Amino acid sequence: MSPATPAPEWNEAVRAEGAPRERFLESHVALVRYVALRIASRLPANVDVEDLVHDGVLGLIDAVQKYDPARRVRFRTYAEQRVRGAILDGLRHRDWKPRTIRRSQRELDQTLARLTTERGSDVTEDEIAAEMGVGVEQLRQLLLDASSGPLLPLDELPCGSHPVLESDDGQPHATLERKELLQALAQELVGLPDRERQVLELYYHEGLNMKEVGAVMGVTESRVCQLHAQAAARLRVALRTRLHPAAVVVNAGDAR
Numbered sequence: 001m002s003p004a005t006p007a008p009e010w011n012e013a014v015r016a017e018g019a020p021r022e023r024f025l026e027s028h029v030a031l032v033r034y035v036a037l038r039i040a041s042r043l044p045a046n047v048d049v050e051d052l053v054h055d056g057v058l059g060l061i062d063a064v065q066k067y068d069p070a071r072r073v074r075f076r077t078y079a080e081q082r083v084r085g086a087i088l089d090g091l092r093h094r095d096w097k098p099r100t101i102r103r104s105q106r107e108l109d110q111t112l113a114r115l116t117t118e119r120g121s122d123v124t125e126d127e128i129a130a131e132m133g134v135g136v137e138q139l140r141q142l143l144l145d146a147s148s149g150p151l152l153p154l155d156e157l158p159c160g161s162h163p164v165l166e167s168d169d170g171q172p173h174a175t176l177e178r179k180e181l182l183q184a185l186a187q188e189l190v191g192l193p194d195r196e197r198q199v200l201e202l203y204y205h206e207g208l209n210m211k212e213v214g215a216v217m218g219v220t221e222s223r224v225c226q227l228h229a230q231a232a233a234r235l236r237v238a239l240r241t242r243l244h245p246a247a248v249v250v251n252a253g254d255a256r
Contacts (some may be wrong), residue, residue, distance in 0.1 A: 010067055010075035025060060028079060032056035035083045043091075052087050059086025072197060101145050105233075107132065112237045122193065125230065127186060143229035188238040196231035199224055 014024040037053035063082035067075055111131050115123040129139040189197060195217070202213045203224075214224045 010064070010069070014064055021064070021105045025057075025064065028076075029057070031076065031080060032060055032083050035080060036087060039084070039087055039091075040233040046200055047091075051090065055087045055090030057081040059083040062086065104142050104145070106141075107239070108233055109237050112233055113241070116234075116237060139227045143233070185235065185239065188235050190235060191238075192231055196227050196234070200231055203228065 014021045033053055036049055036056050040047060040049045040052055059082045060079055063079040067078055111128060115127060115131055124149065125139065127138060129136045132139065189200065199213055202208045202216055208226045211221045214221045
């Protein structure tokens with residue numbers, strides 16, 4: 001749902017420094033904050049929303065300079081993707097997840113990669129816990145700790161861009177990368193265990209929050225977070241295998 005107050009459309013006058021440009025930028029700050037809050041909702045609580053807004057404003061300024069009306073895409077649509085890309089770029093340069101959680105998540109991913117290779121995609125929670133040498137409750141706590149954040153580490157995601165726009169150098173490679181990633185994600189979703197797939201469908205497709213998902217499934221909110229994190233870990237491993245197959249093989253081998 002977009003901000004209620006519509007902002008004026010772009011015009012050539014706003015490229016130049018001056019009052020019209022400042023007024024135009026100010027009129028789009030609500031859009032920046034909207035995008036920042038949406039991204040923040042998927043990140044740990046220690047991430048400062050104002051940092052995201054700052055990065056988003058830089059993306060908005062960049063959008064004003066680079067917008068090309070000849071492409072017949074509304075400025076707002078173009079700016080929203082530029083803002084999102086700038087915020088993700090800012091997050092790529094910040095260490096917003098504690099090192100201990102990063103280390104545990106890497107261990108989980110390596111374990112999943114190894115077990116998936118050996119036994120297939122339907123590896124159970126008990127098998128994962130046993131392979132890591134921890135109890136199921138310890139594994140679930142790890143999943144809770146790692147439950148916030150993007151599906152892949154931000155430095156492994158394609159740069160943010162609008163799916164119908166080419167990149168700045170005129171090459172559509174960013175669009176192709178994103179399209180291939182989404183296709184791979186759709187294919188891997190089908191192979192998830194039923195409960196994990198249901199969590200993702202209710203959360204992302206139906207737009208329910210974690211508490212509402214729990215009510216539908218008859219489990220606690222924390223259990224939904226665990227299932228969400230476990231599904232994300234499976235998808236993360238599967239996508240890494242597709243995007244960086246050589247690295248996954250090496251990492252899985254090193255973990256032994």
